[in-house]
Amino acid sequence: MHLIIFGAPGVGKGTQAKMISKNFLIPQVSTGDMLREAVKNETELGKLAQSYMKKGHLVPDDLILKIIKERCLKSDCYSGYILDGFPRTIPQAEGLAQLMIDMQLPPFTLVEVIVPDNIIIERLTGRKTCESCGADYNKLNNPAPADNICTVCGGNITTRQDDNEKTIKNRLNVYREQTTPVKHFYQERGKFISINGNQSVDQVYQSIVNKINQLDESEQTH
Numbered sequence: 001m002h003l004i005i006f007g008a009p010g011v012g013k014g015t016q017a018k019m020i021s022k023n024f025l026i027p028q029v030s031t032g033d034m035l036r037e038a039v040k041n042e043t044e045l046g047k048l049a050q051s052y053m054k055k056g057h058l059v060p061d062d063l064i065l066k067i068i069k070e071r072c073l074k075s076d077c078y079s080g081y082i083l084d085g086f087p088r089t090i091p092q093a094e095g096l097a098q099l100m101i102d103m104q105l106p107p108f109t110l111v112e113v114i115v116p117d118n119i120i121i122e123r124l125t126g127r128k129t130c131e132s133c134g135a136d137y138n139k140l141n142n143p144a145p146a147d148n149i150c151t152v153c154g155g156n157i158t159t160r161q162d163d164n165e166k167t168i169k170n171r172l173n174v175y176r177e178q179t180t181p182v183k184h185f186y187q188e189r190g191k192f193i194s195i196n197g198n199q200s201v202d203q204v205y206q207s208i209v210n211k212i213n214q215l216d217e218s219e220q221t222h
């Protein structure tokens with residue numbers, strides 16, 4: 001299975017990608033997670049990426065394409081993977097299309113998740129994350145403990161640098177201007193499904209699985 005989980009910041013891409021990864025036994029390839037890891041480890045990539053991420057801007061395409069190529073060549077990606085947060089621009093979509101040709105991959109299915117902006121802002125301003133294990137807390141449905149010590153690993157729970165209202169609004173603008181054209185790229189060339197993300201986490205997951213199955217069935221009958 002080769003999937004792209006697509007949508008604005010905060011629609012639940014990471015949450016759903018983790019569930020699909022666990023249930024279908026394929027890795028989640030998240031450019032955001034890889035970049036945050038590089039920032040944490042103060043690598044050259046991390047130092048370059050940090051200034052863009054802090055403001056909610058996109059990291060340059062050439063850096064992103066390089067990390068994606070390296071990651072997708074690893075052996076755990078052999079029978080498929082879920083791209084989370086990539087591609088985000090037309091040059092990235094074109095880079096992925098070339099990678100598919102070079103690696104003789106089947107077409108990706110793009111799963112668009114849609115959530116209204118006011119709900120996105122509520123989710124992202126309420127989010128906290130463990131610095132060590134990445135566990136997700138949200139004051140909406142799973143608040144962080146008062147001492148901000150992670151209940152999973154004992155690490156520090158903090159707010160992501162880009163999860164303040166000003167930067168969230170900027171991320172939403174960047175999404176509309178630079179990332180939505182990628183949706184049309186896949187509507188014209190690839191497999192595309194659209195999901196209402198403004199439901200419970202489990203309902204969103206079930207909608208994704210149902211629509212993927214429907215797509216597979218309709219392909220088998222044609």
Ligand code: AP5
Nearest residue numbers: 009010011012013014015031032053058059085123200201
């Ligand atoms: P990235 O890490 O990809 O962030 P994002 O797209 O802004 O998305 P988020 O991680 O904030 O949200 P999500 O949609 O994954 O939702 P989540 O499941 O976490 O990118 C960060 C930055 O890195 C970018 O701004 C850019 O600078 C750079 N970058 C990354 N990729 C790049 C690329 N390809 N090119 C260039 N630059 C790149 O959920 C959010 C919250 O909502 C959580 O607390 C969760 O618990 C909650 N939630 C989820 N689903 C539900 C639900 N159904 N109901 C209620 N709450 C829910």
